[in-house]
Amino acid sequence: MLMRKLADSEAEKRKLETKLNNRERAANQMAENFENEKEHLRTAGELSKVLESTRSRLQNQLHKKEAENNRLEAQIQRLEGTLQHQQEEVQGLLEQMRELKQHCEGDRDVYKQTLEDQRKQAEQSVNTAAQLLDKEAQLAEALSTAEELRQRYSKQNREKNQLELEITTLNNRLTELSEQLHSCEEKSCTEREGLLSRLHSLTSESTATKLENQRLESTLSATEDRLSLTQSEVQRLKISLRDFESLVEGYKSQLQKTRLESEEYSLRLEMVEKEAQSDREEMEREMEQGRKQLQAHLKEMEMLREALKHSEDEFREVRENMHIQDRRNTEQNSTLSELRIKMELQSCKIENLQEKNLFVLEENMQLKRSIESTERKMDDVSTQNRDLLQVVAKREETIHNTQLRLEERSRECDSLHRLLEQAREEAQRQVDQSLERVLSKERSAQSKMLDLESQLSLAKKELGQLRLSKEDMEKRFQCKLQDMKNQLEQVNSANRSLQNYVHYLKASYTNVFGDTALTSSLNPHI
Numbered sequence: 001m002l003m004r005k006l007a008d009s010e011a012e013k014r015k016l017e018t019k020l021n022n023r024e025r026a027a028n029q030m031a032e033n034f035e036n037e038k039e040h041l042r043t044a045g046e047l048s049k050v051l052e053s054t055r056s057r058l059q060n061q062l063h064k065k066e067a068e069n070n071r072l073e074a075q076i077q078r079l080e081g082t083l084q085h086q087q088e089e090v091q092g093l094l095e096q097m098r099e100l101k102q103h104c105e106g107d108r109d110v111y112k113q114t115l116e117d118q119r120k121q122a123e124q125s126v127n128t129a130a131q132l133l134d135k136e137a138q139l140a141e142a143l144s145t146a147e148e149l150r151q152r153y154s155k156q157n158r159e160k161n162q163l164e165l166e167i168t169t170l171n172n173r174l175t176e177l178s179e180q181l182h183s184c185e186e187k188s189c190t191e192r193e194g195l196l197s198r199l200h201s202l203t204s205e206s207t208a209t210k211l212e213n214q215r216l217e218s219t220l221s222a223t224e225d226r227l228s229l230t231q232s233e234v235q236r237l238k239i240s241l242r243d244f245e246s247l248v249e250g251y252k253s254q255l256q257k258t259r260l261e262s263e264e265y266s267l268r269l270e271m272v273e274k275e276a277q278s279d280r281e282e283m284e285r286e287m288e289q290g291r292k293q294l295q296a297h298l299k300e301m302e303m304l305r306e307a308l309k310h311s312e313d314e315f316r317e318v319r320e321n322m323h324i325q326d327r328r329n330t331e332q333n334s335t336l337s338e339l340r341i342k343m344e345l346q347s348c349k350i351e352n353l354q355e356k357n358l359f360v361l362e363e364n365m366q367l368k369r370s371i372e373s374t375e376r377k378m379d380d381v382s383t384q385n386r387d388l389l390q391v392v393a394k395r396e397e398t399i400h401n402t403q404l405r406l407e408e409r410s411r412e413c414d415s416l417h418r419l420l421e422q423a424r425e426e427a428q429r430q431v432d433q434s435l436e437r438v439l440s441k442e443r444s445a446q447s448k449m450l451d452l453e454s455q456l457s458l459a460k461k462e463l464g465q466l467r468l469s470k471e472d473m474e475k476r477f478q479c480k481l482q483d484m485k486n487q488l489e490q491v492n493s494a495n496r497s498l499q500n501y502v503h504y505l506k507a508s509y510t511n512v513f514g515d516t517a518l519t520s521s522l523n524p525h526i
Contacts, residue, residue: 047435054446072463
């Protein structure tokens with residue numbers, strides 16, 4: 001029965017060892033998961049830094065774009081001023097041309113009938129008028145192109161204002177995203193700190209539970225070793241008692257000497273019983289001490305090292321006691337071998353004693369008395385064995401209690417492991433969600449920045465085209481102005497020549513016909 005219980009206890013011990021190994025592996029896995037979690041958090045921090053750098057870069061680009069837009073706006077304002085000035089100059093030239101046209105028309109009406117012989121010059125003046133009309137058409141075309149440029153410029157202004165509004169909205173959106181990112185980072189930091197503190201507390205509790213299990217395993221192994229030693233001693237005692245009974249039954253003739261030897265052996269048994277009693281008391285003291293140490297360990301975690309040292313000292317003491325017990329066992333084996341040798345010698349003597357039949361009756365009486373004494377001693381030994389069995393039962397009960405405590409600790413470890421798994425999954429889920437939010441925000445910001453960059457590039461291209469078209473128009477306008485100035489100079493020179501010719505004709509008419517004829521010839525035309 002005791003051997004079966006010991007086998008069961010050993011099997012349970014192995015199960016507990018496997019459970020402890022599983023707990024250690026789970027703790028290692030949890031530590032690895034925690035390291036992975038820290039790595040994920042570091043990557044999240046790096047991503048936040050990258051986002052911050054991209055945000056600063058985009059803000060710098062936006063500032064550059066705003067400065068460039070301001071520069072382009074100033075340039076456009078300067079171009080508007082120059083265009084307005086040129087329009088004023090064109091208006092002045094047009095007024096001059098209208099005045100010249102009116103003057104030319106009046107002169108043409110006056111000189112049409114009087115200068116019939118000067119048709120060629122009149123035709124030339126008509127040609128100049130046609131050229132002036134062409135110039136007027138070209139000027140109207142230039143004005144229409146200027147109006148188109150002004151409309152395109154107003155359209156560009158509207159688009160520029162729209163782009164500025166979009167840039168302001170994007171800036172506001174970037175500030176909102178940066179604030180959201182900052183809040184997410186603060187929230188993730190607080191959650192990470194809470195998870196780390198919780199994980200540290202759980203790891204400290206798991207280490208404390210592991211140390212407690214190790215200490216209980218050491219005490220359990222020591223108790224099992226002592227129990228096995230006690231059981232082996234009981235078995236040896238039983239065997240020795242059976243041998244002794246067989247010797248008593250076989251050698252009744254030598255009961256006197258056997259009685260002496262049995263008394264000596266009873267003394268040894270008493271010594272063994274005392275040792276067993278001392279071991280039991282020591283075991284109870286150790287259990288009480290272990291209970292006190294457990295309470296102290298639950299109250300103060302700082303006394304763990306001293307308790308471990310104390311348990312190591314106790315383990316060394318138990319080992320020394322085991323060595324002492326082994327030496328005693330060897331001594332008892334040697335004494336048993338000596339007894340066997342003595343019995344063999346006594347068997348030889350019995351053959352000699354068979355010849356002495358006269359002393360048989362007296363020896364029989366002595367043997368009866370010795371048998372009675374040995375029976376009494378056997379009763380005492382049986383009572384001692386019962387006491388030992390009770391002690392063994394108590395120790396088995398203590399072992400069962402320790403096993404129950406170990407199972408409770410294992411259940412607590414399981415619950416702690418589940419809590420750690422839940423905390424790790426929750427932290428992983430929150431980190432994944434925050435990373436997804438950050439990545440989606442970054443993608444949207446990048447897409448918006450790409451759209452803005454494309455719009456800005458298009459605006460730059462259009463501004464460049466407008467600049468080129470404006471320069472082309474300015475060149476064409478300058479060329480046309482120069483041509484018109486040259487033509488005006490030609491017209492002025494022709495008019496001057498005509499006026500000189502008219503004055504010459506007047507002078508010649510006055511010289512030839514007189515003033516009356518000139519006036520009479522001129523009045524019908526007027």
